[in-house]
Amino acid sequence: MPSPDWSAPSADGPVDARVVLPGSKSLTNRYLVLAALAGDVSRLRAPLHARDTHLMVAALRALGVDVEDVPGGDWLVTPGPLAGAGSVDCGLAGNVMRFVPPLAGLATGATRFDGDAGARRRPMGPVLGALRTLGVRIEDDGAGALPFTVHGAGHVRGGDVTIDASASSQFVSGLLLSAARFDEGVTVHHDGKAVPSLPHIEMTVETLRDAGVVVDDGDVHTWRVEPSEVNALDVQVEPDLSNAAQFLAAALVTGGRVHVPGWPQYTTQGGDAVREVLDMMGAEVVLDRSGLTVTGTDDILGVDIDLHDSSELTPVVASLAALAEGPSVIRGVAHIRGHETDRLTALRAELTGLGAEVHETEDGLRVVPRPLHGNRFHTYGDHRMVMAAAVLGLAVPGVVVEDVGTVSKTMPEFTALWERMLAERVPTDV
Numbered sequence: 373m374p375s376p377d378w379s380a381p382s383a384d385g386p387v388d389a390r391v392v393l394p395g396s397k398s399l400t401n402r403y404l405v406l407a408a409l410a411g412d413v414s415r416l417r418a419p420l421h422a423r424d425t426h427l428m429v430a431a432l433r434a435l436g437v438d439v440e441d442v443p444g445g446d447w448l449v450t451p452g453p454l455a456g457a458g459s460v461d462c463g464l465a466g467n468v469m470r471f472v473p474p475l476a477g478l479a480t481g482a483t484r485f486d487g488d489a490g491a492r493r494r495p496m497g498p499v500l501g502a503l504r505t506l507g508v509r510i511e512d513d514g515a516g517a518l519p520f521t522v523h524g525a526g527h528v529r530g531g532d533v534t535i536d537a538s539a540s541s542q543f544v545s546g547l548l549l550s551a552a553r554f555d556e557g558v559t560v561h562h563d564g565k566a567v568p569s570l571p572h573i574e575m576t577v578e579t580l581r582d583a584g585v586v587v588d589d590g591d592v593h594t595w596r597v598e599p600s601e602v603n604a605l606d607v608q609v610e611p612d613l614s615n616a617a618q619f620l621a622a623a624l625v626t627g628g629r630v631h632v633p634g635w636p637q638y639t640t641q642g643g644d645a646v647r648e649v650l651d652m653m654g655a656e657v658v659l660d661r662s663g664l665t666v667t668g669t670d671d672i673l674g675v676d677i678d679l680h681d682s683s684e685l686t687p688v689v690a691s692l693a694a695l696a697e698g699p700s701v702i703r704g705v706a707h708i709r710g711h712e713t714d715r716l717t718a719l720r721a722e723l724t725g726l727g728a729e730v731h732e733t734e735d736g737l738r739v740v741p742r743p744l745h746g747n748r749f750h751t752y753g754d755h756r757m758v759m760a761a762a763v764l765g766l767a768v769p770g771v772v773v774e775d776v777g778t779v780s781k782t783m784p785e786f787t788a789l790w791e792r793m794l795a796e797r798v799p800t801d802v
């Protein structure tokens with residue numbers, strides 16, 4: 373059942389707001405998996421509460437892990453013997469469908485994986501092939517996608533495996549995250565076109581090392597995880613920097629200012645690239661100990677930009693490009709055709725529906741700004757389409773966002789935060 377429509381509010385003056393962001397999806401889900409494999413109780417402080425992380429918690433609980441909700445929002449994770457889960461609902465979460473099957477291989481018994489209709493279109497073949505090579509029995513229909521059943525034998529042999537990870541970095545991350553508990557650990561080699569979203573693999577490597585696991589990532593395209601215990605964690609989850617993009621973009625669109633407190637000085641989050649992107653598009657960007665402040669100047673500049681490492685930013689950057697002074701090219705994101713929806717086709721269709729001129733290229737989009745008008749904006753079950761629509765709505769009256777609830781994949785509080793940000797704006801008449 374689709375959720376209601378939402379009229380994206382337009383801004384009648386520059387925003388001037390402080391936006392406190394929820395935790396990172398990618399960090400929360402990695403910490404949860406590592407905590408499930410650890411030898412003792414872990415605490416996640418300020419984790420993300422959203423559909424993707426709740427699906428991860430549900431999957432772990434089904435596998436025999438105790439995840440306790442602590443008042444205030446933290447999670448206490450007590451590992452237990454892993455047992456076949458019956459079934460795991462992946463929703464539309466790439467993290468759940470790529471990170472949990474290796475865990476299910478370590479469990480005793482069968483676990484069936486399925487998800488939303490859109491999830492059955494997301495690529496899984498390299499994960500299934502790799503797990504089979506590493507000694508896990510999997511039953512599927514050969515389509516290289518959900519649904520499938522993992523028959524866990526209580527242990528995974530592990531060893532050497534070569535995969536093509538050009539469709540998603542998550543194929544590599546999923547194998548590495550559980551590998552310390554494989555009998556022989558794992559060595560993953562990538563063979564294929566460039567791996568997208570490499571900072572996400574660096575994040576995986578760093579979270580493993582935080583948990584005391586030995587990882588060798590010294591060779592390009594090869595990652596080695598030694599078999600070992602996994603230490604329990606007590607971690608503070610960083611704010612989600614990819615989900616900061618739309619709020620920071622509002623500063624650029626309205627010629628205002630947005631401050632995000634708690635922006636990390638050092639991070640493995642690919643979303644940190646938003647600082648450089650907004651700078652290229654004409655914003656003034658300042659990171660100091662109080663956080664990140666983005667101030668819009670008069671114009672939004674068109675860009676020629678490669679988002680291969682930070683492709684989650686594509687929808688918001690495409691919206692900014694449609695509002696820019698000159699044309700833009702977004703490159704390096706062919707793989708986002710396999711994200712929540714085919715994002716290149718979806719962005720072309722919806723931006724065109726508002727009057728922009730948008731062309732799909734082999735690996736991205738070419739956007740030529742044209743006068744825009746309101747229209748219904750379809751979201752395809754994709755949280756980032758809602759966020760992209762909101763950015764456009766600031767400058768274009770009459771943008772009606774279909775199925776706004778889809779944003780709860782990573783940010784259930786999105787519309788409330790957005791409307792609060794606009795309420796804080798400095799009115800033009802003062």
Ligand SMILES: O=C(O)C1=C[C@@H](OP(=O)(O)O)[C@@H](O)[C@H](O)C1
Pocket residue numbers: 397398466467539540541542545568569572683684707
């Ligand atoms: O490992 C992760 O947490 C993620 C990796 C990236 O996936 P791709 O490599 O498929 O782009 C990113 O886009 C996704 O939102 C989250």
Ligand SMILES: C=C(OP(=O)(O)O)C(=O)O
Pocket residue numbers: 464465466467684711712756782
């Ligand atoms: C691609 C994304 O999500 P997922 O983790 O489901 O791959 C995303 O959040 O932009």
